Amino acid sequence: SPPEQGFPAEKSSSVPQKKYHVLVGVTGSVAALKLPLLIAELLQITGLEVKVVTTERAKHFYNAQEIPVTLYSDEDEWQLWKGRSDPVLHIELRRWADLMVVAPLDANTLAKLANGICDNLLTCVIRAWDLSKPLLFCPAMNTAMWEHPITAQQVEQLKGFGYTEIPCVVKKLVCGDEGRGAMAEVWTIVESVKRILEERDLSTQS
Numbered sequence: 617s618p619p620e621q622g623f624p625a626e627k628s629s630s631v632p633q634k635k636y637h638v639l640v641g642v643t644g645s646v647a648a649l650k651l652p653l654l655i656a657e658l659l660q661i662t663g664l665e666v667k668v669v670t671t672e673r674a675k676h677f678y679n680a681q682e683i684p685v686t687l688y689s690d691e692d693e694w695q696l697w698k699g700r701s702d703p704v705l706h707i708e709l710r711r712w713a714d715l716m717v718v719a720p721l722d723a724n725t726l727a728k729l730a731n732g733i734c735d736n737l738l739t740c741v742i743r744a745w746d747l748s749k750p751l752l753f754c755p756a757m758n759t760a761m762w763e764h765p766i767t768a769q770q771v772e773q774l775k776g777f778g779y780t781e782i783p784c785v786v787k788k789l790v791c792g793d794e795g796r797g798a799m800a801e802v803w804t805i806v807e808s809v810k811r812i813l814e815e816r817d818l819s820t821q822s
């Protein structure tokens with residue numbers, strides 16, 4: 617019998633898995649110690665590419681060696697831009713990102729964002745943010761700070777820009793105080809990112 621005449625194999629058009637670009641912002645709350653866990657959990661989501669933008673103060677709370685993705689800080693802006701034709705890092709990052717999650721958002725950076733202050737790489741990325749893209753923020757601060765009336769005003773201001781709050785939770789805080797101010801659990805944050813990306817993915821499919 618003639619040799620098996622197989623049809624020419626279809627060119628394996630592996631559907632390009634759209635990579636979702638997630639930019640994680642981290643600021644100087646003690647909750648930044650959870651950054652390695654948050655990154656590890658986000659990397660479990662298929663199709664995600666993750667980069668991190670840190671403030672200088674946040675560096676105090678985690679070990680950069682435990683972050684397996686690109687970690688940008690203020691100095692990188694100045695390493696990249698030396699002359700007129702060089703790229704501007706905070707603009708490159710706003711273009712690259714499909715979604716941003718700021719975890720933790722400390723009281724200082726909350727105040728900066730609510731007032732448009734952009735004095736570091738992270739606040740510059742957010743100051744230039746494309747409001748058609750999701751931005752999630754996870755406040756974390758001592759209970760006394762959380763309960764100060766200015767906090768609610770500033771959280772409302774961010775929600776007014778269209779950013780999504782992932783609310784802080786009640787816990788015994790590392791300083792011994794008991795009360796609201798702890799960052800949302802990492803699994804809550806990851807689930808929120810998943811849900812938003814699914815909503816977006818569905819919308820792009822429909």
Ligand SMILES: CC(C)(CO)[C@@H](O)C(=O)NCCC(=O)N/C=C\S
Nearest residue numbers: 645646647757758789790791798799
């Ligand atoms: C650090 C962690 C995650 C341990 O469970 C929790 O205490 C927390 O989110 N704290 C953030 C609040 C904070 O910045 N407190 C600062 C002074 S009390």
